[in-house]
Amino acid sequence: MAEVERDLATGVQTTGHEWDGIKELNNPLPRWWLLVFYACVIYGLAYTVFYPAWPSLSGYTKGVLGYNSHADYYTEVAGAAEAKKQFTDRIAAIGVAEIAQDPQLLEFSLAGGQAVFNENCAQCHGVGGQGQRFYPVLADDNWIWGGKLADIEQTVRHGIRHQDDPDTRQAQMLRFGADEILDKAQVTDVTEYVVGLSGGDADAVAAERGAKVFAENCAACHGAGGAGNQELGAPSLVNKIWQFTGDRASFAAQINSPRHGVMPAWQGRLSDDLIKMVTVYVHSLGGGQ
């Protein structure tokens, strides 16, 4: 048996452990402390009887209370839906313009619309509608298909160039170069003209020639001055915002063989109230008209 050392001042045994001359006394643990420990063990075992706990080869013990956190989750989700019903019912009943006028519904739609947007739209349009190359910025004041609430709702519902929806936004720019509608010189000239439209440094002589080409071929959709036409989905060419890259080479490429953006229709994928909420949210991002 190990030798036991006693502390002289108190007469209590030491554990034999020593730190910097300080020795640990081996006072007995209070018995109630031990009992609390046993109580915790019993509690722990009892818990495994009442709640799901032990794994088995094919599953796990369900516990005599039959509790499971999934059921809790669904109850809470149902409760949340119930709590939201007073708003969603009203949103379903009225139009987007009226929703935006009601401060309560506006606040609710902005919060809900943000969640819908982040889940479904942000992949292309970016969080907060910041856009990315080929996908328009939704936070600026430039709209291809219109920035009024009704325009945005139409775009969200039916998409852009979405084949399965007859009401989808449809516009096709001709392949002016590739299909030889314009010859190479004409493409170069009209490119210079477009560069000049948005205040770029254009070759004046070529732009002069290009103006004529533009008036004959492009003005029908983009307008005589290049201001664009939202009815036709023809973007403005006179402002500082470009969906595709805004340099001379990409203008020429676009005229030669245009790129077309595509957006799916959300009607049928999102419920009616969610479409209205995300419309109000997009409208609030910075460019709503």
Add this chain to the structure above:
Amino acid sequence: MTIQDAQPKSLFAAQEKIYPQRVFGKFRLIKWLALGILLGLYYIMPWLRWDRGHGVPDQALLVDLTGRRAYFFWIEIWPQEVYYFAGILMLGAFGLFFATALLGRVWCGFTCPQTVWTDLFLFVERWIEGDRNKRMKLDKEPMSFRKAGQKVAKHGVWLLIALLTGGAWAMYFNDAPTLVRDFLTGQASTTQYGFIALFTGTTYLLAGWAREQVCIYMCPWPRFQAAMFDERTLLVTYEEWRGEPRGKVKALAADGTKLGDCIDCGLCYHVCPTGVDIRLGQQLACIGCGLCIDACNGIMEKVGRPANLITYDSLYNQAQRADGLPAKHRFVRPRTIFYAIVIMLISAAMVVSLGWRSRLDVSLQADRSPIFVRLSNGDIQNGYSIKILNMVRENAQYDIKVTGIDQLKLKVIGQPAALVTVPGDSVGTFRILLHAPAASLGDESTPITVTIEDQTTHETSSHDAVFRGPAN
């Protein structure tokens, strides 16, 4: 030097039950007064009313967790002002250090809730089962109708006090009259019943059963309170130089000389609520309540010896007295001055910040995505969320102005003008858009200031933020 022993002790020891004996005297009186005042305050305070107008709780002291407000008479605290609680906690801590440096463990001995409720529970125990000797005898007796009756009565009264304690605690978080009515009619919520049961249970357990075990094994304070002591701190001390060698009143030492003043009657540890023998010197379990002083003074008076063999005194004075030198109290010491200054500084800071705090606040949070956008005319636009905290009861209309950039334009989403209404006692959140010509921006970020002005009172509040743009 060590003593060798072949017999290791058991790993566990049963709690040795302590039977504190009744005692009379100055410190016992102070303890009764402290108990009366503290329990009185505890039970009465939730019932005080304070009219704050229609639709607002009229309880003077209330922490409304669901409404996210704390009320203290004329002061109303919002969640973001929780630092006032931090201030109160700091005052509590330094107050404790200050009192400890001056007077030792007065907090433990007189005002700690554990001490106060244990004292009350001991009073009940003594009242029903009798004093120390009777209680010890009763516990050794076999079970009888009389013993069972006494035990049932004691635990019944304990539980009743515990229930009142737990109930009163819940009253600080609920309207007191409503809670009492709901509790008695079975209308209270499960949470309310649950918390009252919890606090009833802990009071009964801690004051009835655990008692000194809380001080010895659970409480962290005894472990470091000695760090606030110095040789001038007043402590409950045994005058060993006068008391030893101890012995019976008339006994003489072997060599015929007189013994010390201590007659070894043991009353000092019989009255001790934690079962400490103070003659062994300073120890962790001593809560400094002074009951042993009362007990010893009673004995000294009976045997005709000078009082204060156990006394409230400093270690410095004890050394002086032992050497026959004059003893002197000194309360003004570097550490007490330091604690006092800290307490005064924190109090002053709290009073100033409470007295001059604004009941209107505004904050502006910039969108993180997009950081900025370019508009079709080349202007740069930033989006922000603005929060206006209207901390008064009246609805108010605010004019929003942003300064710092030339030709800055402001638009509030959903509002025709830069004028917004926030209902009383609530937070209004709005989305605002700012845009400015790129030429008027300083650099990637330009400082701006948003100022809101109450249209009725003309009170204003500002917040500094930045406007982001492309690198120049």
